[in-house]
Amino acid sequence: xxxxxxPHLAGPLADYADLxxxxxxxxxxxxxxxxxxxxxxxxxxxxAAGYPVRSVLLTPRWAEPLADLLDTLEGRVHIVxxxxxEGLTGFQVHRGAxxxxxxxxxxxxxxxxxxxxxxxxxxxxxxxxxxxRVLVLEDLVDHGNVGAIxxxxxxxxxxxxxxxxxxADPLYRRSVKVSMGAVFAIPYARMTDWYAxxxxxxxxxxxxxxxxxxxxxxxxxxxxxxxxxxxxxxxEGDGLSSRWLREADEPVCIPMSPTAMGLGxxxxxxxxxxxxxxxxxxxxx
Amino acid sequence: xxxxxxPHLAGPLADYADLxxxxxxxxxxxxxxxxxxxxxxxxxxxxAAGYPVRSVLLTPRWAEPLADLLDTLEGRVHIVxxxxxEGLTGFQVHRGAxxxxxxxxxxxxxxxxxxxxxxxxxxxxxxxxxxxRVLVLEDLVDHGNVGAIxxxxxxxxxxxxxxxxxxADPLYRRSVKVSMGAVFAIPYARMTDWYAxxxxxxxxxxxxxxxxxxxxxxxxxxxxxxxxxxxxxxxEGDGLSSRWLREADEPVCIPMSPTAMGLGxxxxxxxxxxxxxxxxxxxxx
Numbered sequence: 105x106x107x108x109x110x111p112h113l114a115g116p117l118a119d120y121a122d123l124x125x126x127x128x129x130x131x132x133x134x135x136x137x138x139x140x141x142x143x144x145x146x147x148x149x150x151x152a153a154g155y156p157v158r159s160v161l162l163t164p165r166w167a168e169p170l171a172d173l174l175d176t177l178e179g180r181v182h183i184v185x186x187x188x189x190e191g192l193t194g195f196q197v198h199r200g201a202x203x204x205x206x207x208x209x210x211x212x213x214x215x216x217x218x219x220x221x222x223x224x225x226x227x228x229x230x231x232x233x234x235x236x237r238v239l240v241l242e243d244l245v246d247h248g249n250v251g252a253i254x255x256x257x258x259x260x261x262x263x264x265x266x267x268x269x270x271x272a273d274p275l276y277r278r279s280v281k282v283s284m285g286a287v288f289a290i291p292y293a294r295m296t297d298w299y300a301x302x303x304x305x306x307x308x309x310x311x312x313x314x315x316x317x318x319x320x321x322x323x324x325x326x327x328x329x330x331x332x333x334x335x336x337x338x339x340e341g342d343g344l345s346s347r348w349l350r351e352a353d354e355p356v357c358i359p360m361s362p363t364a365m366g367l368g369x370x371x372x373x374x375x376x377x378x379x380x381x382x383x384x385x386x387x388x389x
Numbered sequence: 390x391x392x393x394x395x396p397h398l399a400g401p402l403a404d405y406a407d408l409x410x411x412x413x414x415x416x417x418x419x420x421x422x423x424x425x426x427x428x429x430x431x432x433x434x435x436x437a438a439g440y441p442v443r444s445v446l447l448t449p450r451w452a453e454p455l456a457d458l459l460d461t462l463e464g465r466v467h468i469v470x471x472x473x474x475e476g477l478t479g480f481q482v483h484r485g486a487x488x489x490x491x492x493x494x495x496x497x498x499x500x501x502x503x504x505x506x507x508x509x510x511x512x513x514x515x516x517x518x519x520x521x522r523v524l525v526l527e528d529l530v531d532h533g534n535v536g537a538i539x540x541x542x543x544x545x546x547x548x549x550x551x552x553x554x555x556x557a558d559p560l561y562r563r564s565v566k567v568s569m570g571a572v573f574a575i576p577y578a579r580m581t582d583w584y585a586x587x588x589x590x591x592x593x594x595x596x597x598x599x600x601x602x603x604x605x606x607x608x609x610x611x612x613x614x615x616x617x618x619x620x621x622x623x624x625e626g627d628g629l630s631s632r633w634l635r636e637a638d639e640p641v642c643i644p645m646s647p648t649a650m651g652l653g654x655x656x657x658x659x660x661x662x663x664x665x666x667x668x669x670x671x672x673x674x
Contacts, residue, residue: 259656289649289653363513363514364546372541372664375660376661386644
């Protein structure tokens with residue numbers, strides 16, 4: 105059973121409350137402008153990307169591996185035992201170290217697409233380099249999927265990500281964790297206007313490709329790609345909205361096995377589709 | 390709070406106990422030769438694949454959509470309310486219908502590779518057709534990953550899957566669920582001998598390709614593929630064993646972005662890698 109928490113810890117440690125309660129966390133993180141990084145590697149990547157540390161919460165065995173970082177965080181380090189972490193966060197934290205980080209202001213889509221800003225500041229590519237390969241995520245709801253897609257995108261050379269207004273948050277704990285910190289490695293911005301979103305991409309000179317399971321669309325590896333390409337990925341259940349499908353320059357698909365379709369296995373999950381699509385964008389150069 | 394369970398239900402309903410307790414479920418399912426299918430679509434696919442139904446447990450609102458199936462299952466249908474399902478299984482079952490299915494005897498690797506058997510019997514391709522594109526999964530531990538890889542494999546025309554002796558079970562509830570039933574659509578078998586496993590593939594005429602994050606390996610899409618290809622995928626943390634890497638005909642990689650590698654995003658997760666690899670196998674024909 106979790107132990108009672110020392111009331112003196114309640115102040116800064118309130119940042120770590122009930123990490124499994126998605127609704128509570130969404131409002132708490134928005135209100136206080138924070139996010140949670142979990143595990144040594146991810147915490148180090150968040151710090152390296154330039155996010156300020158509000159505090160670190162860890163069990164004693166993580167004090168040594170993180171010593172160099174902790175030395176810079178006087179008064180913001182809380183070493184407590186497993187039961188306290190569990191009592192506070194609501195689950196067993198296997199990676200034994202959590203950091204509450206400050207969010208930073210997001211740049212606009214226009215700033216990201218023009219290369220005038222990067223986000224976070226130390227993400228690749230350097231500010232000033234205009235991204236040529238961009239993913240656009242429309243209304244994904246699953247934080248794990250958003251994180252996994254950032255990991256694919258970063259590993260496979262996608263240079264920026266644009267989120268629809270309602271797309272799940274890349275800095276939510278689970279997104280950050282599943283991405284292995286790739287949300288700190290690739291610049292992103294969020295549209296403020298879903299209706300005008302694709303128009304802004306076209307005005308910036310992007311060819312917009314709408315990924316669909318519809319097998320009558322052009323296979324992705326037969327598309328004649330422009331210098332700047334934005335690949336649109338839709339939500340887990342319904343795929344892209346009909347508006348975006350209609351408005352995009354071209355619907356594109358990943359060819360499926362006809363045998364599998366006969367057996368009802370007629371689509372890939374969004375992460376698998378994103379992985380293949382990012383690989384296709386990189387092959388096309 | 391979950392309600393007390395009617396003791397008259399205890400017999401057949403013991404199949405559904407504590408679905409989140411992985412260790413308990415593993416021994417219970419092995420001992421009784423059963424597995425759990427969750428949700429209307431997946432249950433129908435399990436039945437269509439030829440697995441016998443032990444029983445179905447559902448909430449009242451699922452009786453109507455499943456009526457045609459339930460009519461064939463006299464005495465094996467248990468309609469109970471949400472609280473009873475939650476009390477029994479240990480969690481809220483969002484898809485409202487669970488089926489306990491009989492496992493069937495697995496064929497041997499040799500039978501699968503020669504096309505003399507399919508598993509389950511009604512998976513594609515038809516028995517008699519020798520598979521040319523095969524995935525081999527070494528010691529994957531995460532059931533969700535196994536399910537997601539089956540889904541990719543089935544959708545992208547991989548014709549059989551071979552599991553290492555210690556690889557996670559494709560019929561575990563979470564594998565089945567994440568696969569969306571693809572574990573019923575693609576034949577598979579489990580090696581009995583890890584040491585001799587690759588020799589058996591070679592004897593059957595398969596070129597063995599070992600997927601590795603090592604960027605000095607041949608990029609997958611530059612490999613000169615033989616008529617029969619077996620792609621080896623390693624476990625989530627450590628990748629392929631050094632023995633299999635050494636013994637395979639060729640190490641192959643998915644090229645990563647050099648920029649991302651500089652930022653520490655130096656690998657794909659196993660599902661993303663599998664998706665790209667299956668797509669590559671299909672492209673190579």
